[in-house]
Structure formats: C-alpha cells, structure tokens
Amino acid sequence: MTLCILCSGQGPQHWQIFALTGAAPEAAGLFAHAATLLGGRDPREMVQSVPDEALHQDRVGQILCGLQALAATAALRAALPSRLIVAGYSVGEVATWDIAGLVAPMGTLDLIARRAEALDAASKPGDGLLFIRGPARDAVDALCQRHDAAIAIVNPGDAYVLGGTGEALDALAKDARAIGGARVIRLAVSVASHTPRLAAASAAFRRVLDRAPISRQPNPAVRIFSGIDGNAVLDIQAGLDKLAAQISHTVQWAACLEGCVEAGASAFLELGPGRALAEMAAAAYPAIPANSVADFRSLDGLRAWLSRLDPSAG
Structure with a gap:
C-alpha cells in the first residue's frame, strides 16, 4: 500500500479547523510557534x-491551513x-516539504508566513x-x-x-454563466x-x-510532486525553483493527481481543512479510497483507518 497525502490550500478554514489536531500533544509546539x-x-x-472574514485574510489563512497540515x-x-x-495544493505544497523531512516543522511555518507576506x-x-x-x-x-x-489552477x-482583478473576474463570471458554466463562484482569497x-x-x-535551512538530500521514502508540472521532485534545487515559481504559475493539480496515481498511490488522505482535494481525487479515481482528516471523529479512528490500509504502519 502506498498512501498519498494531500495538503490543502487556503479557503476552507473555519472555526472547527483544529477539532482533531488541537489537543494532540505531538502538535503542541507547532501551535505555540504559530501563535508567535x-x-x-x-x-x-x-x-x-474572530469573525470569519478575519480567518480569510491572506497571511492568517495560509498560516492556519499550513498549521493544520503540519499538526495532522x-x-x-x-x-x-x-x-x-x-x-x-497552493500553499499546501510548502507543507509537503515538512512531511518529506526536508524542512523542520517550525521552519515550515516560518516559510508559510514569509510566503504569504x-x-x-x-x-x-x-x-x-x-x-x-x-x-x-x-x-x-x-x-x-x-x-x-x-488560469491559476487546473x-x-x-x-x-x-485569477485577476475583481472587475475582470466579475465580468468573466457573467460571461462564463452565459456559455453554460455549471458552477461559478468567487473564492474567499484576496490575491491572484x-x-x-x-x-x-x-x-x-x-x-x-x-536562506532557509532546507536539507539538500531527497528522502527516498517520500516522493513529492510539484504543483506547476505534476512531476516528482528528484532534485532539491530544481524543486525549490518550482516551489517559488508556483506562486505566479498555473498549478496543474489534475496532472499532480495523475502523477501520484502513476507513482503507485493506492489511497488518498487529505490533511485538511475541508475535503475538497479528497473529493476531487475520488471523482477522478473512484477505485482508489480517498478520505480527509475531516471525515473522522477522532485521531484514534483515523489511525485505525490507516492501520487497515497498511497493517505494518505504526
């Protein structure tokens, strides 16, 4: 079994974002650092x-969503x-470098904050x-x-x-509906x-x-996929170039999921917040189990699901 972990982008953050992870002792240091x-x-x-709109301010939203991935x-x-x-997905790609052991968890939070800035x-x-x-x-x-x-994300x-100016997106939305757009929604994100x-x-x-303390040796046990081309990161320097370029280049998320499946993914787990990535994976690859942390009532329940996928884990 090869588990594919999906790290969410900003947008679905909400008041219960840390329902499962907030009390986890393993994540206590992360929450303390995020407070700083x-x-x-x-x-x-x-x-x-705080009001919901405060959670969707760009810097706050990215830190909260990155924190959820790292805490999980x-x-x-x-x-x-x-x-x-x-x-x-978007800022979630920064969190993947922590999962691969290439950046320390606190350092990853710092990078997310600097990225948002x-x-x-x-x-x-x-x-x-x-x-x-x-x-x-x-x-x-x-x-x-x-x-x-x-096009920001495919x-x-x-x-x-x-992505674009507010005026451009309003006009584009009107034209999209006129040609049969099934769903057209402005997202709670204030940057293009x-x-x-x-x-x-x-x-x-x-x-x-x-300038960041990043390991220059790929972890052979964890394969990271780059958002802008859907290819595996095999060279750290090239991977960092892509991680920075992703901010201003189209994210090829469909290609990312395809690359993950071709690499042998046999189950998907989205770290949250939300479950949009799990839903996309399930729709595109219905034969592969796809869940989000948000689908579980407890960490123990999630750990049990993981053990059923791979009895040797843990």
Whole structure:
C-alpha cells in the first residue's frame, strides 16, 4: 500500500479547523510557534473568536491551513506507512516539504508566513480568484484572454480557478454563466495566486528559500510532486525553483493527481481543512479510497483507518 497525502490550500478554514489536531500533544509546539506568527494569539482560540472574514485574510489563512497540515502530520507520524507520496495544493505544497523531512516543522511555518507576506506585498487591492466548472479549456482560455485574467489552477473534470482583478473576474463570471458554466463562484482569497500578477512574489520567496535551512538530500521514502508540472521532485534545487515559481504559475493539480496515481498511490488522505482535494481525487479515481482528516471523529479512528490500509504502519 502506498498512501498519498494531500495538503490543502487556503479557503476552507473555519472555526472547527483544529477539532482533531488541537489537543494532540505531538502538535503542541507547532501551535505555540504559530501563535508567535499570529501576534501572540493561540490559533485554536483565534479560530473560535474572530469573525470569519478575519480567518480569510491572506497571511492568517495560509498560516492556519499550513498549521493544520503540519499538526495532522505530527499527530499521525507514527501511524503513517514508511513510504509516502505527497502533493500540496497552493500553499499546501510548502507543507509537503515538512512531511518529506526536508524542512523542520517550525521552519515550515516560518516559510508559510514569509510566503504569504511576499504575496501580500506583490498583490494589488481587489485582486482575487474565481472558481469555474463546465466550459471546456479552449473556452476558458478565450474568457481569460478577453478579460485579462489567467488560469491559476487546473483541476480534474473541466474545473478551473482563475485569477485577476475583481472587475475582470466579475465580468468573466457573467460571461462564463452565459456559455453554460455549471458552477461559478468567487473564492474567499484576496490575491491572484498562481498568475503572472505575482511574479515579484515568486522572486521574493525564492530568495527566502535560499536562506532557509532546507536539507539538500531527497528522502527516498517520500516522493513529492510539484504543483506547476505534476512531476516528482528528484532534485532539491530544481524543486525549490518550482516551489517559488508556483506562486505566479498555473498549478496543474489534475496532472499532480495523475502523477501520484502513476507513482503507485493506492489511497488518498487529505490533511485538511475541508475535503475538497479528497473529493476531487475520488471523482477522478473512484477505485482508489480517498478520505480527509475531516471525515473522522477522532485521531484514534483515523489511525485505525490507516492501520487497515497498511497493517505494518505504526
């Protein structure tokens, strides 16, 4: 059995994001470190007390979502199979480097915070993302060209995330509905991630990665897949280049999932928040079990599921 771990991006963070991981002793240090990045606020208390829009501020949202992935990894580490495949959606890709043991957990949180700061510095007011499902790729390309937008993420099943100015996305959404877009929704993200509008953020984050304490030796037991091309990271330097470039280049998520399956993934586990990635994997590859941490009522229940997948784990 080869488990494929999927690390979620920002957007689905909510007040119960740490329902399973918040009390895990293995993750206590992560929550304490995250508090230092959030102005001294314990993230477990913060998600319970601040307005929902505050949770979707770019820097806060990325830290919370990255923290959930890292906390779940820490809590489940002893129960995971020895060999893993990992892929991350947007900011979730940074968390995959922790899972592979290439960056220490606290250092990964620091990188997520610095990444968010680079995005905020390069972003223009009003920029954002739009989800669209239904039109074929050529029609989506034409809409983007017409409205000066760009494809940010390619998901399975003719589903796309588009990035641009607020005005462009509003006009694009109207035209998308007119040509039969089955689902068109503005996302709660205030940056045009994964588009050329954030080229300066890619350059800034690459400089951050140059100074970060990152292992230069790939972990042979964990295969990371890069978001911008769906290929496995076999060379650390090239992988870091792609990790930074991902901020301003299209995320090929459909290709990522395909690469994971071709590499032998026999089960998917999304670390959360939410279960969007598990649902995409299940729809694209219905013969492969796909679950999210959010599907379980306790860590013990999740560990039991993992043990059934691979009796030798843990």
